[in-house]
Amino acid sequence: MATALLDAGCVSARRDEPFRLPSGWASPVYIDCRRIISFPKLRRQVVDQGLAHLRAVGALEGVEAIVGGEASGIALAAWMADALDLPLHYVRKKAAGQSQIEGVMHAGDRVLLVDDMMAGGQSKQRFCQALGAAGAQVRDLFIVFDYGTFPTQALLAPLGIRVHALASWRDVLEVARERGDFAPAILSELEVFLSDPAAWSQAHGGRAHYAAAG
Ligand SMILES: O=P(O)(O)OC[C@H]1O[C@H](OP(=O)(O)OP(=O)(O)O)[C@H](O)[C@@H]1O
Ligand SMILES: O=C(O)c1cc(=O)[nH]c(=O)[nH]1
Incomplete structure (x- = not known):
C-alpha cells in the first residue's frame, strides 16, 4: 500500500518548512489520502x-453498519458498506443542528468506523464520542494510513478502539528508500522524525506533548 500511495502522489516531504498539522504537531511529511478516490484501481x-485484513482479525464479526468519518472517510466507507451489503452512515466532525450522525442508526448497533487516515487522533476521538453518545458500539477503526508517530493511544485507549491501517510512515520510508523517491537528506530527516516524533515536532515549532496544546 505504501508503494501505491507514493505512486498516486499522496506523499509530500520537505526539510525547509515543516508541515504544521491541525492538531499542532509538526512533521516533515504530509499524506493526502483524499487523492485515493480518483484512482479506481487504488481505491479497489x-x-x-x-x-x-478486517475479516482475518475478526473485526467484521457482528458488525451491523459501516460509518464513514466526514469528509474523506465517507467514500471509502460507502464502498466497504456496499461490498458487505451493510447500511452506511456518516459521522460529522461537528454536530449540524441536533445530530452529528447521519443515516438511520439504531442505538446498540455495532459499527465499524472508517476514515482515510490518522495523525494526532483528535478526529477519531470526536467521532467515537459522538457514536458512543448515540448508543453505537465502536470496537474497530479502519484507516488507510496511520502516522504511527504521535501518542494517539492516549486518546483512543480509553475508548477501547482497535486500529487497523494498511500503511504507516515506516512503510513509506522503507519503499521510498528502496526506490529513491526522495533525496537522501529528506530520507534522513524522516528517519530522525520517526526516531522521536514528539522531539522533532517540538524542535520544529510544533507541540511537544499530547496535553500541551489544544
Ligand atoms: O485528527 P485525526 O484523527 O488524526 O485525523 C486527521 C483528519 O484529518 C483529515 O481530515 P481533514 O480535517 O483534513 O478533513 P477532510 O476529511 O474533510 O479531508 C483526515 O480525513 C482525518 O479525519
Ligand atoms: O493531521 C492531519 O489532520 C493531517 C495530516 C496529514 O498528513 N494529512 C492530512 O490529510 N491530515
Missing part, C-alpha cells in the same frame, strides 16, 4: 485489502 485495492 484499499477496499479489498482493508476487508481482507
